[in-house]
Amino acid sequence: MSPITHFLAGWAVANSAQLNRRERLLVTLAGVAPDLDGLGLVAEILTRHSAHPLNWWSDYHHVFGHNLLFCLLVAAVAFAAATRRALTAGLALVSVHLHLVCDLVGARGPDGYIWTIPYLWPLSADGVWSWSGQWALNAWPNMVITALLIAFALWVGWRRGCTPLEMISARADQAVVNVLRQRLGPPGS
Numbered sequence: 001m002s003p004i005t006h007f008l009a010g011w012a013v014a015n016s017a018q019l020n021r022r023e024r025l026l027v028t029l030a031g032v033a034p035d036l037d038g039l040g041l042v043a044e045i046l047t048r049h050s051a052h053p054l055n056w057w058s059d060y061h062h063v064f065g066h067n068l069l070f071c072l073l074v075a076a077v078a079f080a081a082a083t084r085r086a087l088t089a090g091l092a093l094v095s096v097h098l099h100l101v102c103d104l105v106g107a108r109g110p111d112g113y114i115w116t117i118p119y120l121w122p123l124s125a126d127g128v129w130s131w132s133g134q135w136a137l138n139a140w141p142n143m144v145i146t147a148l149l150i151a152f153a154l155w156v157g158w159r160r161g162c163t164p165l166e167m168i169s170a171r172a173d174q175a176v177v178n179v180l181r182q183r184l185g186p187p188g189s
Helices: 003-014 021-047 058-061 068-081 083-105 140-160 170-184
Strands: none
Touching: 003 021, 003 083, 003 140, 021 058, 021 068, 021 083, 068 083, 083 140, 140 170
């Protein structure tokens, strides 16, 4: 799925409990963190016509960040940086695993390539997740999921007073919340 969908899914997980803004940020970023291994695309594009191209994206995307060890590392970082450590780390672990499951079901490439999840890498070559029914990255189910996550974010914004914009700008977040409440009325009315 797209990084935007992963971000919104992570934010939805973060809003399943009463977390503070920093803890919501940690859980939300956990939902996007596995795609850090996709940054190899930059090196791959820059070196593709050289004598020694770096195939970092082709060889390592869905490897370094898409495994149990990375999931545990993300949870440990969330644990260390949070106030409610166990809750935040647990939700970060859920968020990062949700990313893996979403990629398992909806990340097939335009060429038909089915992404696998080497869940036990680097500890074992066994435990690779794969699903032959994986739908394409731009398939309608991904669009529907993204639309539902946007609708959920707007509902939370109206109800709780925060949207995913809180990760970028508290002022922009509050402006969206104010518009939602002006249009829909105050929550509970």
